[in-house]
Amino acid sequence: MANGNTAPATQQQRRHFNLVRNVATCLLALFVLVGLAVLIAWLVIRPKRFVYTLENGSVQNFNLTDNHLNATFDFVLKAYNPNSRVSLYYDYMETTVTYEAQTVAFNTIDPFFQPHRNVSRVEAKLVALNLALSPSTFKDLRIEKSSGEIEVDVHYKSRIRLKVGIWKSNHRILRIVCPSVIVHLSWYRHFDKIPCEIEP
Known part of the structure:
Protein backbone atom coordinates (compact mmCIF):
# COMPACT_ATOMS: atom_id res chain seq x y z
CA MET A 1 0.00 0.00 0.00
CA ALA A 2 2.76 2.44 0.89
CA ASN A 3 4.61 1.73 -2.35
CA GLY A 4 1.42 2.14 -4.37
CA ASN A 5 0.89 5.67 -2.98
CA THR A 6 4.49 6.70 -3.51
CA ALA A 7 4.48 6.22 -7.30
CA PRO A 8 1.65 8.71 -8.07
CA ALA A 9 3.17 11.22 -5.66
CA THR A 10 6.54 10.89 -7.39
CA GLN A 11 4.93 11.33 -10.80
CA GLN A 12 3.10 14.45 -9.58
CA GLN A 13 6.34 15.90 -8.23
CA ARG A 14 8.05 15.13 -11.54
CA ARG A 15 5.28 16.86 -13.51
CA HIS A 16 5.45 19.88 -11.18
CA PHE A 17 9.23 20.03 -11.58
CA ASN A 18 8.94 19.81 -15.39
CA LEU A 19 6.33 22.59 -15.38
CA VAL A 20 8.56 24.85 -13.28
CA ARG A 21 11.55 24.06 -15.48
CA ASN A 22 9.60 24.84 -18.66
CA VAL A 23 8.31 28.13 -17.26
CA ALA A 24 11.83 29.10 -16.14
CA THR A 25 13.23 28.19 -19.56
CA CYS A 26 10.57 30.29 -21.32
CA LEU A 27 11.24 33.27 -19.03
CA LEU A 28 14.99 32.98 -19.57
CA ALA A 29 14.50 32.81 -23.33
CA LEU A 30 12.22 35.88 -23.16
CA PHE A 31 14.81 37.83 -21.14
CA VAL A 32 17.53 36.88 -23.62
CA LEU A 33 15.40 37.96 -26.60
CA VAL A 34 14.50 41.27 -24.96
CA GLY A 35 18.14 41.85 -24.07
CA LEU A 36 19.25 41.11 -27.62
CA ALA A 37 16.57 43.46 -28.99
CA VAL A 38 17.72 46.26 -26.68
CA LEU A 39 21.38 45.63 -27.57
CA ILE A 40 20.65 45.63 -31.32
CA ALA A 41 18.58 48.81 -31.01
CA TRP A 42 21.37 50.49 -29.05
CA LEU A 43 23.98 49.43 -31.62
CA PHE A 62 18.66 96.17 -12.30
CA ASN A 63 17.43 98.02 -9.24
CA LEU A 64 17.45 97.29 -5.50
CA THR A 65 15.15 99.31 -3.25
CA ASP A 66 13.85 98.58 0.25
CA ASN A 67 14.61 94.85 0.15
CA HIS A 68 12.95 94.51 -3.27
CA LEU A 69 14.45 93.64 -6.66
CA ASN A 70 13.51 94.81 -10.13
CA ALA A 71 15.44 93.37 -13.07
CA THR A 72 15.09 91.83 -16.52
CA PHE A 73 17.28 88.82 -17.31
CA ASP A 74 17.97 87.57 -20.84
CA PHE A 75 19.59 84.20 -21.49
CA VAL A 76 20.35 82.14 -24.58
CA LEU A 77 20.70 78.39 -24.13
CA LYS A 78 22.37 76.39 -26.92
CA ALA A 79 20.92 72.87 -27.17
CA TYR A 80 23.01 70.48 -29.26
CA ASN A 81 21.63 67.12 -30.40
CA PRO A 82 24.57 65.08 -31.75
CA ASN A 83 22.46 62.01 -32.52
CA SER A 84 21.95 60.88 -36.11
CA ARG A 85 18.67 59.05 -35.45
CA ASP A 91 6.59 69.79 -24.82
CA TYR A 92 7.13 72.56 -22.32
CA MET A 93 10.10 74.31 -20.73
CA GLU A 94 10.41 76.43 -17.61
CA THR A 95 13.33 78.74 -16.89
CA THR A 96 14.28 79.89 -13.40
CA VAL A 97 16.97 82.24 -12.12
CA THR A 98 18.05 81.67 -8.53
CA TYR A 99 20.31 83.63 -6.25
CA GLU A 100 21.45 81.99 -3.00
CA ALA A 101 18.73 79.34 -3.49
CA GLN A 102 16.00 81.99 -3.77
CA THR A 103 14.05 82.21 -7.02
CA VAL A 104 14.35 85.74 -8.35
CA ALA A 105 12.86 85.34 -11.85
CA PHE A 106 10.78 82.76 -13.72
CA ASN A 107 9.27 82.29 -17.17
CA THR A 108 8.06 79.62 -19.59
CA ILE A 109 9.25 78.89 -23.14
CA ASP A 110 7.07 77.77 -26.04
CA PRO A 111 7.24 74.08 -27.01
CA PHE A 112 9.61 73.17 -29.83
CA PHE A 113 10.98 70.20 -31.74
CA GLN A 114 14.68 69.49 -32.17
CA PRO A 115 15.66 67.26 -35.14
CA HIS A 116 18.67 64.97 -35.09
CA ARG A 117 22.11 66.51 -35.60
CA ASN A 118 20.73 69.93 -34.78
CA VAL A 119 21.72 73.02 -32.80
CA SER A 120 18.82 75.02 -31.36
CA ARG A 121 19.11 78.29 -29.47
CA VAL A 122 16.51 78.88 -26.81
CA GLU A 123 15.97 82.49 -25.78
CA ALA A 124 14.40 83.33 -22.43
CA LYS A 125 13.43 86.67 -20.91
CA LEU A 126 12.77 86.59 -17.17
CA VAL A 127 11.46 89.54 -15.20
CA ALA A 128 11.80 90.20 -11.49
CA LEU A 129 9.08 92.72 -10.65
CA ASN A 130 9.21 94.27 -7.19
CA LEU A 131 10.38 90.93 -5.81
CA ALA A 132 10.69 90.79 -2.01
CA LEU A 133 14.11 89.61 -0.79
CA ARG A 142 23.79 95.05 -3.08
CA ILE A 143 27.44 94.15 -2.41
CA GLU A 144 27.71 92.25 -5.71
CA LYS A 145 26.00 95.10 -7.56
CA SER A 146 28.72 97.47 -6.39
CA SER A 147 31.28 95.16 -8.06
CA GLY A 148 29.47 95.45 -11.39
CA GLU A 149 28.40 91.82 -11.68
CA ILE A 150 26.21 89.24 -9.97
CA GLU A 151 26.44 85.46 -9.80
CA VAL A 152 23.26 83.42 -10.32
CA ASP A 153 22.21 79.90 -11.22
CA VAL A 154 19.98 79.30 -14.23
CA HIS A 155 17.69 76.26 -14.27
CA TYR A 156 15.68 74.71 -17.09
CA LYS A 157 12.98 72.10 -16.58
CA SER A 158 11.31 70.47 -19.57
CA ARG A 159 8.93 67.62 -20.30
CA ILE A 160 10.41 65.78 -23.28
CA ARG A 161 9.77 62.86 -25.63
CA LEU A 162 12.39 61.07 -27.72
CA LYS A 163 11.63 60.20 -31.34
CA VAL A 164 13.37 57.46 -33.33
CA GLY A 165 11.83 56.89 -36.75
CA ILE A 166 8.07 56.66 -36.13
CA TRP A 167 8.53 55.55 -32.50
CA LYS A 168 8.05 58.08 -29.70
CA SER A 169 8.94 57.53 -26.07
CA ASN A 170 6.80 58.28 -23.06
CA HIS A 171 7.13 61.67 -21.41
CA ARG A 172 10.04 62.21 -19.07
CA ILE A 173 11.36 65.21 -17.18
CA LEU A 174 14.64 66.83 -18.23
CA ARG A 175 16.38 69.11 -15.73
CA ILE A 176 19.29 71.31 -16.79
CA VAL A 177 21.29 73.53 -14.46
CA ARG A 189 31.35 93.36 -20.68
CA HIS A 190 32.02 89.99 -22.33
CA PHE A 191 29.85 87.03 -21.26
CA ASP A 192 31.72 83.78 -20.61
CA LYS A 193 29.89 80.72 -21.91
CA ILE A 194 28.81 78.26 -19.23
CA PRO A 195 28.60 74.48 -19.77
CA CYS A 196 25.36 73.22 -18.27
CA GLU A 197 24.71 69.95 -16.51
CA ILE A 198 21.87 67.48 -16.92
CA GLU A 199 20.59 66.55 -13.49
CA PRO A 200 19.71 62.88 -12.88
Whole structure:
Protein backbone atom coordinates (compact mmCIF):
# COMPACT_ATOMS: atom_id res chain seq x y z
CA MET A 1 0.00 0.00 0.00
CA ALA A 2 2.76 2.44 0.89
CA ASN A 3 4.61 1.73 -2.35
CA GLY A 4 1.42 2.14 -4.37
CA ASN A 5 0.89 5.67 -2.98
CA THR A 6 4.49 6.70 -3.51
CA ALA A 7 4.48 6.22 -7.30
CA PRO A 8 1.65 8.71 -8.07
CA ALA A 9 3.17 11.22 -5.66
CA THR A 10 6.54 10.89 -7.39
CA GLN A 11 4.93 11.33 -10.80
CA GLN A 12 3.10 14.45 -9.58
CA GLN A 13 6.34 15.90 -8.23
CA ARG A 14 8.05 15.13 -11.54
CA ARG A 15 5.28 16.86 -13.51
CA HIS A 16 5.45 19.88 -11.18
CA PHE A 17 9.23 20.03 -11.58
CA ASN A 18 8.94 19.81 -15.39
CA LEU A 19 6.33 22.59 -15.38
CA VAL A 20 8.56 24.85 -13.28
CA ARG A 21 11.55 24.06 -15.48
CA ASN A 22 9.60 24.84 -18.66
CA VAL A 23 8.31 28.13 -17.26
CA ALA A 24 11.83 29.10 -16.14
CA THR A 25 13.23 28.19 -19.56
CA CYS A 26 10.57 30.29 -21.32
CA LEU A 27 11.24 33.27 -19.03
CA LEU A 28 14.99 32.98 -19.57
CA ALA A 29 14.50 32.81 -23.33
CA LEU A 30 12.22 35.88 -23.16
CA PHE A 31 14.81 37.83 -21.14
CA VAL A 32 17.53 36.88 -23.62
CA LEU A 33 15.40 37.96 -26.60
CA VAL A 34 14.50 41.27 -24.96
CA GLY A 35 18.14 41.85 -24.07
CA LEU A 36 19.25 41.11 -27.62
CA ALA A 37 16.57 43.46 -28.99
CA VAL A 38 17.72 46.26 -26.68
CA LEU A 39 21.38 45.63 -27.57
CA ILE A 40 20.65 45.63 -31.32
CA ALA A 41 18.58 48.81 -31.01
CA TRP A 42 21.37 50.49 -29.05
CA LEU A 43 23.98 49.43 -31.62
CA VAL A 44 21.81 50.79 -34.44
CA ILE A 45 20.79 54.04 -32.76
CA ARG A 46 24.04 54.69 -30.86
CA PRO A 47 22.45 57.30 -28.53
CA LYS A 48 24.68 60.19 -27.50
CA ARG A 49 24.27 62.62 -24.64
CA PHE A 50 22.59 65.93 -25.42
CA VAL A 51 24.82 68.96 -24.78
CA TYR A 52 23.62 72.26 -23.32
CA THR A 53 25.59 75.50 -23.05
CA LEU A 54 24.53 78.91 -21.80
CA GLU A 55 25.80 81.07 -24.65
CA ASN A 56 24.74 84.51 -23.53
CA GLY A 57 23.33 86.27 -20.51
CA SER A 58 22.56 89.83 -19.56
CA VAL A 59 20.52 91.87 -17.11
CA GLN A 60 18.85 95.23 -17.61
CA ASN A 61 17.04 97.70 -15.36
CA PHE A 62 18.66 96.17 -12.30
CA ASN A 63 17.43 98.02 -9.24
CA LEU A 64 17.45 97.29 -5.50
CA THR A 65 15.15 99.31 -3.25
CA ASP A 66 13.85 98.58 0.25
CA ASN A 67 14.61 94.85 0.15
CA HIS A 68 12.95 94.51 -3.27
CA LEU A 69 14.45 93.64 -6.66
CA ASN A 70 13.51 94.81 -10.13
CA ALA A 71 15.44 93.37 -13.07
CA THR A 72 15.09 91.83 -16.52
CA PHE A 73 17.28 88.82 -17.31
CA ASP A 74 17.97 87.57 -20.84
CA PHE A 75 19.59 84.20 -21.49
CA VAL A 76 20.35 82.14 -24.58
CA LEU A 77 20.70 78.39 -24.13
CA LYS A 78 22.37 76.39 -26.92
CA ALA A 79 20.92 72.87 -27.17
CA TYR A 80 23.01 70.48 -29.26
CA ASN A 81 21.63 67.12 -30.40
CA PRO A 82 24.57 65.08 -31.75
CA ASN A 83 22.46 62.01 -32.52
CA SER A 84 21.95 60.88 -36.11
CA ARG A 85 18.67 59.05 -35.45
CA VAL A 86 17.21 60.54 -32.26
CA SER A 87 15.04 63.67 -32.30
CA LEU A 88 13.54 65.44 -29.31
CA TYR A 89 10.21 67.05 -28.47
CA TYR A 90 10.27 69.73 -25.77
CA ASP A 91 6.59 69.79 -24.82
CA TYR A 92 7.13 72.56 -22.32
CA MET A 93 10.10 74.31 -20.73
CA GLU A 94 10.41 76.43 -17.61
CA THR A 95 13.33 78.74 -16.89
CA THR A 96 14.28 79.89 -13.40
CA VAL A 97 16.97 82.24 -12.12
CA THR A 98 18.05 81.67 -8.53
CA TYR A 99 20.31 83.63 -6.25
CA GLU A 100 21.45 81.99 -3.00
CA ALA A 101 18.73 79.34 -3.49
CA GLN A 102 16.00 81.99 -3.77
CA THR A 103 14.05 82.21 -7.02
CA VAL A 104 14.35 85.74 -8.35
CA ALA A 105 12.86 85.34 -11.85
CA PHE A 106 10.78 82.76 -13.72
CA ASN A 107 9.27 82.29 -17.17
CA THR A 108 8.06 79.62 -19.59
CA ILE A 109 9.25 78.89 -23.14
CA ASP A 110 7.07 77.77 -26.04
CA PRO A 111 7.24 74.08 -27.01
CA PHE A 112 9.61 73.17 -29.83
CA PHE A 113 10.98 70.20 -31.74
CA GLN A 114 14.68 69.49 -32.17
CA PRO A 115 15.66 67.26 -35.14
CA HIS A 116 18.67 64.97 -35.09
CA ARG A 117 22.11 66.51 -35.60
CA ASN A 118 20.73 69.93 -34.78
CA VAL A 119 21.72 73.02 -32.80
CA SER A 120 18.82 75.02 -31.36
CA ARG A 121 19.11 78.29 -29.47
CA VAL A 122 16.51 78.88 -26.81
CA GLU A 123 15.97 82.49 -25.78
CA ALA A 124 14.40 83.33 -22.43
CA LYS A 125 13.43 86.67 -20.91
CA LEU A 126 12.77 86.59 -17.17
CA VAL A 127 11.46 89.54 -15.20
CA ALA A 128 11.80 90.20 -11.49
CA LEU A 129 9.08 92.72 -10.65
CA ASN A 130 9.21 94.27 -7.19
CA LEU A 131 10.38 90.93 -5.81
CA ALA A 132 10.69 90.79 -2.01
CA LEU A 133 14.11 89.61 -0.79
CA SER A 134 15.29 88.43 2.57
CA PRO A 135 17.50 90.98 4.34
CA SER A 136 20.61 88.82 3.90
CA THR A 137 19.92 88.24 0.19
CA PHE A 138 19.29 91.95 -0.32
CA LYS A 139 22.56 92.79 1.42
CA ASP A 140 24.59 90.28 -0.65
CA LEU A 141 23.04 91.43 -3.91
CA ARG A 142 23.79 95.05 -3.08
CA ILE A 143 27.44 94.15 -2.41
CA GLU A 144 27.71 92.25 -5.71
CA LYS A 145 26.00 95.10 -7.56
CA SER A 146 28.72 97.47 -6.39
CA SER A 147 31.28 95.16 -8.06
CA GLY A 148 29.47 95.45 -11.39
CA GLU A 149 28.40 91.82 -11.68
CA ILE A 150 26.21 89.24 -9.97
CA GLU A 151 26.44 85.46 -9.80
CA VAL A 152 23.26 83.42 -10.32
CA ASP A 153 22.21 79.90 -11.22
CA VAL A 154 19.98 79.30 -14.23
CA HIS A 155 17.69 76.26 -14.27
CA TYR A 156 15.68 74.71 -17.09
CA LYS A 157 12.98 72.10 -16.58
CA SER A 158 11.31 70.47 -19.57
CA ARG A 159 8.93 67.62 -20.30
CA ILE A 160 10.41 65.78 -23.28
CA ARG A 161 9.77 62.86 -25.63
CA LEU A 162 12.39 61.07 -27.72
CA LYS A 163 11.63 60.20 -31.34
CA VAL A 164 13.37 57.46 -33.33
CA GLY A 165 11.83 56.89 -36.75
CA ILE A 166 8.07 56.66 -36.13
CA TRP A 167 8.53 55.55 -32.50
CA LYS A 168 8.05 58.08 -29.70
CA SER A 169 8.94 57.53 -26.07
CA ASN A 170 6.80 58.28 -23.06
CA HIS A 171 7.13 61.67 -21.41
CA ARG A 172 10.04 62.21 -19.07
CA ILE A 173 11.36 65.21 -17.18
CA LEU A 174 14.64 66.83 -18.23
CA ARG A 175 16.38 69.11 -15.73
CA ILE A 176 19.29 71.31 -16.79
CA VAL A 177 21.29 73.53 -14.46
CA CYS A 178 23.80 76.19 -15.50
CA PRO A 179 25.70 76.97 -12.28
CA SER A 180 27.67 80.04 -11.22
CA VAL A 181 26.60 82.26 -14.10
CA ILE A 182 28.32 85.65 -13.95
CA VAL A 183 26.03 88.36 -15.32
CA HIS A 184 27.60 91.76 -15.87
CA LEU A 185 25.61 94.89 -15.14
CA SER A 186 27.49 96.72 -17.90
CA TRP A 187 26.33 95.74 -21.39
CA TYR A 188 29.80 96.02 -22.94
CA ARG A 189 31.35 93.36 -20.68
CA HIS A 190 32.02 89.99 -22.33
CA PHE A 191 29.85 87.03 -21.26
CA ASP A 192 31.72 83.78 -20.61
CA LYS A 193 29.89 80.72 -21.91
CA ILE A 194 28.81 78.26 -19.23
CA PRO A 195 28.60 74.48 -19.77
CA CYS A 196 25.36 73.22 -18.27
CA GLU A 197 24.71 69.95 -16.51
CA ILE A 198 21.87 67.48 -16.92
CA GLU A 199 20.59 66.55 -13.49
CA PRO A 200 19.71 62.88 -12.88
